[in-house]
Amino acid sequence: MTVSLSGRGVGHSFGDIAVLDGLDFEVAPGQVLGVVGPSGCGKSTLLELICGLRRPDRGTIAVAGRITERERLARSAWMPQTDCLLPWYTALDNAALALRNLGHSRVEARAEAGRLFDRFGLSGFEHARPDQLSGGMRQRVAFLRTLVSRKDVLLLDEPFASLDAITRAELQEWLLPVLSAENRTVVLVTHDVEEALYLSDTVLALTARPGRPAAMIEAPPGAGPAREHVVTGAGFGRRREELLGLLKRSPEPTAGERG
Ligand SMILES: Nc1ncnc2c1ncn2[C@@H]1O[C@H](COP(=O)(O)OP(=O)(O)OP(=O)(O)O)[C@@H](O)[C@H]1O
Ligand SMILES: [Mg+2]
Numbered sequence: 001m002t003v004s005l006s007g008r009g010v011g012h013s014f015g016d017i018a019v020l021d022g023l024d025f026e027v028a029p030g031q032v033l034g035v036v037g038p039s040g041c042g043k044s045t046l047l048e049l050i051c052g053l054r055r056p057d058r059g060t061i062a063v064a065g066r067i068t069e070r071e072r073l074a075r076s077a078w079m080p081q082t083d084c085l086l087p088w089y090t091a092l093d094n095a096a097l098a099l100r101n102l103g104h105s106r107v108e109a110r111a112e113a114g115r116l117f118d119r120f121g122l123s124g125f126e127h128a129r130p131d132q133l134s135g136g137m138r139q140r141v142a143f144l145r146t147l148v149s150r151k152d153v154l155l156l157d158e159p160f161a162s163l164d165a166i167t168r169a170e171l172q173e174w175l176l177p178v179l180s181a182e183n184r185t186v187v188l189v190t191h192d193v194e195e196a197l198y199l200s201d202t203v204l205a206l207t208a209r210p211g212r213p214a215a216m217i218e219a220p221p222g223a224g225p226a227r228e229h230v231v232t233g234a235g236f237g238r239r240r241e242e243l244l245g246l247l248k249r250s251p252e253p254t255a256g257e258r259g
Contacts, residue, residue: 002184017209048078063153099148139162154182194231
């Protein structure tokens with residue numbers, strides 16, 4: 001089942017520091033919302049608010065029309081900014097962790113997660129520990145762990161941030177059909193404007209802290225031709241320049257506002 005996700009007037013502060021302000025967003029079932037913005041503008045905080053780990057100081061966030069933290073926690077899977085793989089667990093046990101947390105037995109959880117290893121290009125690495133995996137493989141294990149929980153909403157925080165440009169482009173190309181086949185409602189946070197436009201249906205650009213909406217841009221369709229053809233297209237280039245222009249104009253927080 002796919003669900004809608006929306007925010008109305010969402011704002012949040014840590015003590016005196018306003019981090020997010022006046023955010024409205026709407027993600028239709030099965031759509032991908034990209035979120036870009038300068039470092040520290042509150043992107044990770046926004047995901048923590050959506051998945052119910054925090055309660056927004058102002059406004060409401062609804063998943064499938066339900067606004068309580070409990071409902072949002074039950075329906076969202078969050079892939080944090082660092083991969084958070086347990087170093088003493090194998091890739092398979094790390095991937096199965098979300099299912100174990102949902103109460104599945106170890107055998108069931110491993111079988112379910114293991115079924116996805118091939119599709120994730122991880123076959124043969126089930127018993128490898130995280131330090132025996134490449135950066136790209138670690139990210140795929142972390143993503144698999146997020147996906148396997150079968151939650152309706154996926155919240156991906158900079159899933160490829162730590163990777164080199166080539167691995168990153170490969171994983172983006174790999175992720176696009178996976179997201180489209182999964183048909184989940186997704187929020188993808190990234191610093192990378194190109195990544196946001198390539199993987200999302202709509203991109204929300206935020207200002208510097210406190211993150212406020214600077215623009216909501218429809219992304220050109222990314223499915224079909226290879227990534228290099230999509231990102232060199234004229235429509236893609238125009239939107240990329242528009243987003244980069246918005247981010248450049250976004251002022252840095254003043255010394256008094258800095259956290
Ligand atoms: N638990 C917390 N307590 C106090 N301040 C916090 C907390 N979490 C985040 N902040 C502050 O809130 C602001 C936004 O942080 P957040 O991590 O959401 O930004 P971000 O946009 O994800 O940044 P980056 O792009 O660097 O990941 C920062 O100034 C940060 O220091
Ligand atoms: Mg962050």
